[in-house]
Amino acid sequence: MAHSGVLLFDGAMGTWYADRFGQDMPCEWALLRHPERIAAIHNEYLLAGANAIITDTFRADTRALGSDHDTLLRLIDAAWRVAVDAAGEEKPVWAGFGPPTPDTNLAHDEEASFEQSVWDETALKIDRFLDRGARRFLFETFEADALPLRACAYIKKVCPDATTLVSFAVSPDGTTRSGRMGQALYLAACRSPFVDIAGFNCVSGPTHLLRFVHSLPEREKGTGKPLSIQPNAGYPVLDDGRTVYRNNPDYFADSMMGALEKGVAVLGGCCGTTPAHIAALASRLRTRTGGFTAQVPTLPTQPAGIVLQPSVIKPARNRFAELLRTGRPVLLTELDPPAGADPDMVTAFASAYRDAGAHIVTVADNPLGAPRADAGITAARIRRECGIDAMPHIACRDRNLLGIRSQLIALHNEGIRNLLAVTGDPVPADLAADVRGVFHLNAIQLIEYIMTLNSGLFDGDGFVVGGAVNLGATRFDVELERAARKVRAGAAFLITQPVFGEDGLHRLEVLREASLGVPVIAGILPVVSHRNAMFLNNEVHGIRIPPPMLQAFEGLTKEDASALGVRFALDTLRAATEMVDGFHLMTPFRRTGMVAEILQEYLADRRPDKGE
CATH class of the missing domain: 3.20.20.330 (Homocysteine-binding-like domain)
Incomplete structure (x- = not known):
């Protein structure tokens, strides 16, 4: 030129x-x-x-x-x-x-x-x-x-x-x-x-x-x-x-x-x-x-010819992504990483969920802002040792962009192909004086960033990324717009916070009717006791438990409360089955037996000999 x-x-x-x-x-x-x-x-x-x-x-x-x-x-x-x-x-x-x-x-x-x-x-x-x-x-x-x-x-x-x-x-x-x-x-x-x-x-x-x-x-x-x-x-x-x-x-x-x-x-x-x-x-x-100009230089106009690699992900060797595309209900179970030197317990839990019929295990990233083992490393170990896919949550709270990129490369090298992008729970008040959240990105920006890597560094074998939806948001219209922005950024599925009661089911239906164009997976968290229900309702952001459910747990023994928690969870699964594309069952207080029972009962309901 x-x-x-x-x-x-x-x-x-x-x-x-x-x-x-x-x-x-x-x-x-x-x-x-x-x-x-x-x-x-x-x-x-x-x-x-x-x-x-x-x-x-x-x-x-x-x-x-x-x-x-x-x-x-x-x-x-x-x-x-x-x-x-x-x-x-x-x-x-x-x-x-x-x-x-x-x-x-x-x-x-x-x-x-x-x-x-x-x-x-x-x-x-x-x-x-x-x-x-x-x-x-x-x-x-x-x-x-x-x-x-x-x-x-x-x-x-x-x-x-x-x-x-x-x-x-x-x-x-x-x-x-x-x-x-x-x-x-x-x-x-x-x-x-x-x-x-x-x-x-x-x-x-x-x-x-x-x-x-x-x-x-x-x-x-x-x-x-x-x-x-x-x-x-x-x-x-x-x-x-x-x-x-x-x-x-x-x-x-x-x-x-x-x-x-x-x-x-x-x-x-x-x-x-x-x-x-x-x-x-x-x-x-x-x-x-020979000189230069104070005027704006001009270039001769030529035919458009810039060709960018598409940002559409084409997952390879990804059973979870295949299940999403078939329309069959997908079953996810969530585990917290160990808080100490006890990694064998997590792999034992993951193996139990595999045997109960779960399709993939998700691993929370320092839930409630409390320090635990790294979610990515834990997920990679589950995938290697337990014969079931694992999906780490990636929180924006603890890493800058350099750390996030390093983690994504390591996860890809370990064969992890499914992620849940979350902003991350705030740092607890007792740690806030010494620990600062990073939040270099928010969840929407994190999804966008992973999509850029999918179209470049991981082209042809990228991550399938999901976004979270808070059914308990005070302004649910704002939360729906955030969900839509996550989908526009590249989220391939959405996972909700736990669904409780008629209000939770109604908001789940509103989310489905929003027609965002991606599978919706409903969160299910079994309640284990009245004290647990009160804690969730009053101290955990995004969770609302109806008063009748709170009252139902009063005065129950540990065994009766667990049985009631399983029944409420199964009632929610059955009521929501036609609204969603799958369920994300969260493990309360290491009660893997409750989650495994819910999985087995739900799958038994859907057997052909049950009329399904």
Whole structure:
């Protein structure tokens, strides 16, 4: 491709500000308290050779700054004024937007209102920039496409002659920190009629980001749009408590020149880059291309040709998946991993369930936030030693993305092909002072991440992933929408919390009538005593036991209570059989005999000689 010019952005603002002026405040606050500092940085990049600069508004949102909307708008006004004064009439200024600051304390039923508030604030900032004269908009370091694509559509509707650039942050393996596949995000941006330039920035250094760009299949045939890359200077280290990047301008510039051969038309730098990096790159661009442009480069439009591997899973050697497809009821039993050094008990329980007729054993992941043996390792042992498939629960509570990926690779290597993705119970209050939940992903994002691995690393032999549904949710309409989002993310089946009484059956029917298009498996938890029933009803989130059932257990002996628990569970199975595609029987207090009895009675009911 012949180059009509390269658009060269500036480098980092945040890390360079910290190097120049210390870390006494975020660089965005400096716009109101020390605007001369931001002006100096803009001028340094312009003198270095950048022919476009970005406003100092990457973290300009009310949650990141702890400010109100009036202060936010004052900050945007200052950012625009400082940048325009520095750039003058010849160099374009781009209004910069970073990803919204997340709220990690949201309850499930608050997510929709939070997303709406994020959008309202984004639209408010766009309108302010437009009022001040902005016509170029950069959305950088995003890990998903929904918000920036919506923002670009809004901008083009209000101001059709505006220019938009969307840039995603990908790690060296091509995924975002939220688990999305960078290749798919890039394609979605390229396909949007409201996005003019698409690309990548941050997280990766130049070598790894260029390697990823080179791996994009048939990139030039598929977009007709310029590609932008703005990598970090490299990878940081901690030095005396400070995050430090190597001072490597020449290496950075030499590496970036390889981008021209791949058709990259927009260059720049992200974290760790400095005016020296941009000066080195500008010098090489002048020598190599004979100059570069402040205008948006254009590429000749060519026929669409990007071909992505499908994210549809094609499970191999997976009896559970085959059963789901046949429509026959599937029977799952759940075990907790051992809390101590007694692994033989779990394998004995799993073998008993195999003999009773269970199709697969699921293994909880530190239920109720209490430490137990690793669910994945326990599931792998059950599969190896007991002759029955096992399905570990994968909770988001205890692992960051690195740990989750490592666990998934290990599980795949062990032959595990079925997973249940869950957010995870909170850490108990007595441990909260010393233990923090990670929650790098939520359950929906975890399902999406596993799907990206299914279409890449595990292509052709991926995981079958299920999602959980809380029948006891206060806002069941919100829970139904979350279930639908899990299915859209790639969940192949849904497992409910335990079903109790008519209300539980009604909600199960509502879930079935929602027609989400995947099998629904009802949770069944036998109650063992009145005390157990009271605990479940009052202390375990998502479980509601009807008062008549609570009263029925009062005053019973251990044996009579167990028998009643079995009868109630069987009544629920029989009532729900026509509503669901299977059952997930949970083991109460190691009472495997109760669960085995329920399995055997249920299967006996369905024998042909019983009239089934």
